[in-house]
Every structure is written in structure tokens, then in C-alpha cells.
Amino acid sequence: MGFFNQISEIISNLFGFVQPVYLIVYLVVVGAVIALAVTKKISYNLASTVAVLPLGVYLLVFMVMGVKVPIDQQTEIDNVEKKIIAKLTLIRDIQEELAKQKGMYAGKSEELINFFKNGKIPIVEKKEKDLGNDSVIVKIDTLQIISTKERILNRLKEDKAKAKTQIQISHIDRMIKFANDIENIAVIPSNGGKQLKFEWFADTIRKGGVLVPVFEVKDAAPINPKRGGEFDPAKRVPIKDRIEALEQKKKTLVDNMLYVKNERKKILDDDAKAIRKRMRALEEADKKSSAEYQELVEKFKKYQTRLAPWDEKMTDYQTIMKDVEDKLTILKEKPLKVGSKDEPSTAGNWQ
Numbered sequence: 001m002g003f004f005n006q007i008s009e010i011i012s013n014l015f016g017f018v019q020p021v022y023l024i025v026y027l028v029v030v031g032a033v034i035a036l037a038v039t040k041k042i043s044y045n046l047a048s049t050v051a052v053l054p055l056g057v058y059l060l061v062f063m064v065m066g067v068k069v070p071i072d073q074q075t076e077i078d079n080v081e082k083k084i085i086a087k088l089t090l091i092r093d094i095q096e097e098l099a100k101q102k103g104m105y106a107g108k109s110e111e112l113i114n115f116f117k118n119g120k121i122p123i124v125e126k127k128e129k130d131l132g133n134d135s136v137i138v139k140i141d142t143l144q145i146i147s148t149k150e151r152i153l154n155r156l157k158e159d160k161a162k163a164k165t166q167i168q169i170s171h172i173d174r175m176i177k178f179a180n181d182i183e184n185i186a187v188i189p190s191n192g193g194k195q196l197k198f199e200w201f202a203d204t205i206r207k208g209g210v211l212v213p214v215f216e217v218k219d220a221a222p223i224n225p226k227r228g229g230e231f232d233p234a235k236r237v238p239i240k241d242r243i244e245a246l247e248q249k250k251k252t253l254v255d256n257m258l259y260v261k262n263e264r265k266k267i268l269d270d271d272a273k274a275i276r277k278r279m280r281a282l283e284e285a286d287k288k289s290s291a292e293y294q295e296l297v298e299k300f301k302k303y304q305t306r307l308a309p310w311d312e313k314m315t316d317y318q319t320i321m322k323d324v325e326d327k328l329t330i331l332k333e334k335p336l337k338v339g340s341k342d343e344p345s346t347a348g349n350w351q
Contacts, residue, residue, distance in 0.1 A: 073231055076190075080223045081336060083189040085350055086174035088198075088338040091185060091217050092346050093152055095339070097121060105215035105339075107202035109186035116182050119148035153179055188221055196221040196238060201341055212344045218337035228331040239331045246328050253321050260314045264307060272303045 036042045091112065095105045098115050106112035122142045129137045146154075153176065160172040178185060186197045202215040220238045222229025230236045268276075275296050282293045338348040 077224050077231065080190040081350075082171070083174060083178075084219050084336050085348065086171055087178050087185060087189070088217060088219075088336060088348055089171075090152075090175045090178050091198075092338045092348070093155070094148065095215055096346060097148055097151065099213060104204075104213045105202040107200070107215075109197070109200055113182050113185060116148050116152070116179075116185075120145050121148055121151045149179070149182075188219060190223065190233070194221075194233065194236070196236070199238075199240065203341075205342070205344075207344060214339065214341060214344055215346075216337055216339040216341045219335045222335045226330075227334040227336065228327065229335070239335060243328065243331050246324050246331070250321065250324050250328070253317050253324065257314060257317045257321070260310050260317065264310050264314075267303060267306045267310075272300065275300050275303075 033042065033046075037044050037046075094112055094116050098112070098119070099105055101119065101121065106115065123144050123146060125141045125143050127139045127141070129139070156172055156176050156179065160169060160176075163169045163172060186200065188196045188198060197220065199216075199218040199220045201217070202213070204211045204213050206212075219227075220240065221236050222239065223231055223233075223236070225231060228239060228242070279293065279296050279300065282288065282290060282296070287293055336348070336350055339346055
């Protein structure tokens with residue numbers, strides 16, 4: 001049965017994306033040329049060429065597509081992630097300016113947008129005068145007050161002028177483009193028309209006995225499978241929903257494993273426990289070949305027979321649990337983000 005399943009899978013992979021009508025036409029043509037060859041109206045060489053040539057072309061296309069599709073997908077993933085990184089970097093820059101002015105970060109995208117559009121930033125000049133005896137007078141003069149938008153865009157233009165590579169220039173160009181479309185700063189790029197938005201968090205945490213502001217903005221629907229995402233936008237959903245579903249699955253698995261554990265306890269009565277205890281003692285003493293140990297093994301077989309299906313269930317649940325926990329780790333740690341809920345950091349988690 002396993003062999004036929006493998007053959008079925010191979011056929012499905014080879015012909016799964018062929019429109020049924022094309023396959024029918026091909027089979028009709030092959031049947032016709034075979035019939036003509038049998039009746040000697042055409043040569044067998046011509047018949048074999050007509051039958052095999054389309055199949056050869058198809059296999060060639062299939063192999064090319066097998067290489068091209070993954071490359072195209074990776075290119076699309078890279079392009080989308082560059083846009084996301086540009087947006088997150090811009091959000092970080094605006095958040096830092098907001099924190100300088102108000103001592104806090106924007107807890108919602110609307111607050112950030114309002115500060116970018118309507119916020120004012122003083123441009124100051126600091127002068128120090130040394131009076132001697134370790135005394136210094138600091139004088140701060142406000143030279144002008146400019147809008148947040150002007151401040152951010154001026155800095156980006158300065159950074160672009162200093163950029164040394166095309167990669168840096170392209171990154172800054174994307175940031176400028178998103179700055180000029182600030183109303184959509186929270187919308188994750190390229191989600192097939194879905195208005196999916198970044199996860200947004202801002203609060204204060206206690207560090208070293210002091211309350212400090214923190215923020216975190218995260219890609220809520222990654223395109224990259226390596227980040228727990230989904231390439232097909234039609235299947236892409238917020239990772240928050242997926243995490244909730246996996247947490248519920250984990251809870252169900254814990255309940256199932258507890259049930260199995262309790263069922264095993266019912267089988268392992270006092271006699272069984274005594275046998276296992278003695279067997280472990282002999283194992284530690286390296287006496288597994290002794291007559292006593294072999295006798296205990298025979299006595300324990302009746303328990304093993306009853307335990308076997310529960311042990312199998314437990315193994316299955318543990319395998320599924322590991323898969324669930326691995327997926328949860330990826331979904332919680334790998335999506336692109338800037339800032340941190342747990343640390344006063346404004347760094348991004350990309351290279």
C-alpha cells in the first residue's frame with residue numbers, strides 16, 4: 001500500500017497542476033496516432049514522436065518551473081520584507097522623536113500619525129562655559145521650531161546624501177515614500193488587498209527600580225514561512241489568531257497527556273511498582289543478565305501489554321506537542337519587529 005501511495009503522490013506532483021482538458025486532448029491525440037500507426041497510415045517513428053514530444057516538453061517545463069517558482073517566491077519575500085523593514089525603521093525614528101518630546105511612546109498608530117503630522121520639535125543649541133573649579137554653565141538656546149515631518153524628512157535626506165551603497169539608498173527611498181504616505185504607516189505591505197496592520201504595543205516597565213517607556217511594533221502577518229508566515233496572501237492570517245489556536249491545541253494536548261498518565265497509573269499497581277523498582281536496582285548494579293532480572297522481566301510483561309497502547313498515545317502526544325511548541329516559538333520570536341515589550345530597546349530584529 002505504501003508503494004502505491006508513493007506512486008500516487010509522484011503522479012499528483014507531476015500532473016496536479018495540468019488542466020484536465022489538456023490531459024484529455026493529449027490522450028486523444030496519442031490514441032489517434034497509435035491507431036494510425038497500427039493501420040500503417042503513418043510510420044511508427046512519426047507516431048512515437050507525436051506521442052512523446054509533448055510529454056518531453058511538459059517535463060522540461062515542469063523542471064524549469066520547479067526551479068523558477070521557489071526563486072520567484074524568495075524574491076517576492078525579500079521585496080516585501082524590505083518594505084516592512086523600511087516601515088518599522090520609520091516608525092522607530094518617529095517613536096524616538098516622540099519619546100524625546102513627551103517622555104513616552106505612541107501606544108497606537110493614530111497617535112504616531114498625529115505626532116508626525118502636527119508635532120513640533122525645537123532645534124536647540126547647547127553652549128557650555130567652564131568657570132573653573134569643576135563648575136560649568138550650560139546655556140540652551142532654541143534656534144527654531146520645525147514640524148516632526150520636516151525633521152524626519154530632513155534627516156532622511158541627509159542620510160541619503162551620506163549613503164555609500166545602493167542598498168542603503170534604496171532603503172532610505174522606501175522610508176521617504178512611506179513618510180509621504182503616513183496615513184497607511186500601520187498597514188503591512190503586500191497582503192493581497194487585506195488591510196492587515198502591525199501589532200502595536202507601548203507601555204512602561206520597571207527597570208532597576210525606575211519606570212521606563214517601552215514599545216514594540218511587529219509584523220502581524222508574515223509572508224516568510226521561516227518566520228511562521230504564509231506566502232499565499234489568501235491563506236495569510238494574523239499570527240495572534242494562530243498563536244491562540246496553537247495555545248488552545250497545547251492545552252488540549254496537556255489534558256490528553258494527563259489522562260494517559262492517569263490511565264497508566266491504574267495499570268501500575270503496587271506489585272508492578274515493586275517489580276519495576278527491583279528491575280531498576282538490578283539495572284544500576286549491571287545485573288540485567290541475572291536470572292532474577294529475567295524472571296522480573298517475564299512478570300512485568302503482562303503489565304507491558306496493557307501499557308503499550310497508552311505509551312504509544314503518549315509518544316504521539318509528545319511528538320505533536322513538540323511541533324506545537326516549535327511553531328509557537330517561531331511565531332513569537334521570528335516575525336520582523338522593532339522595539340521590545342520587555343527591554344527599553346528600539347532595535348530591530350533583522351540583519
